[in-house]
Amino acid sequence: MSPAAPPDADATPALVDDPRLTAVGLLFEAATGLGDLLAGQIGEHGLAPSEFEALLRLVRSPGGQLRMSDLATQANLSSSGLTRLVDRLQARGLVERRACPTDGRGAFAVATPAGTDLLLGVLPGHVAVIEAWYTSRLAPPDLATLSGALRTIRDAVRPGAEAGAHAPPAG
Secondary structure, eight states: OOOOOOOOGGGSOGGGGOHHHHHHHHHHHHHHHHHHHHHHHHHTTTOOHHHHHHHHHHHTSGGGEEEHHHHHHHTTOOHHHHHHHHHHHHHTTSEEEEEOTTOTTOEEEEEOHHHHHHHHHHHHHHHHHHHHHTGGGSOHHHHHHHHHHHHHHHHHHOTTTTTTTTSOOOO
16 A cells, blocks of 8 residues: 555645634634733732632623633633532632522622732733733724724624623622
8 A cells, every 4th residue: 555645736626725714723822822821920829710700701701700600601611610610719708608688599600809919919910911922002992992892792602701790789
């Protein structure tokens, strides 16, 4: 059996050169690179990226809290994954659980003052990394266009990504 001949470059299907592959590849490469830079900065404060993400989403939400199910959706975690994450943050005094007053089965994750303080200590360096490697590289109109386009895509592929973010605080 003889080795297969190398493919003829002219015979390469046009789909291989499809600009959509390039666009999504660049998106993934940029996101991975930024994620690596940000993970290093977050790690300097003793947080894993998922812990930072949960704290940020809580602190940015009304009353510093979200239903556990909404936080799981926003953070792209399973219910059990979020439970383990909140357990870790609760053990460190950064988050607490609060029962939902209107639904006995529901619970809220709530950022504690210590969790908020830690997050506020991480954010200046975090924003500096974002500025250095992302926002400063785009003109303001381009950044606005990119942000709008990414929101449109995010909303299509993760429809619950803002679940509970605008809800009134629990009593």
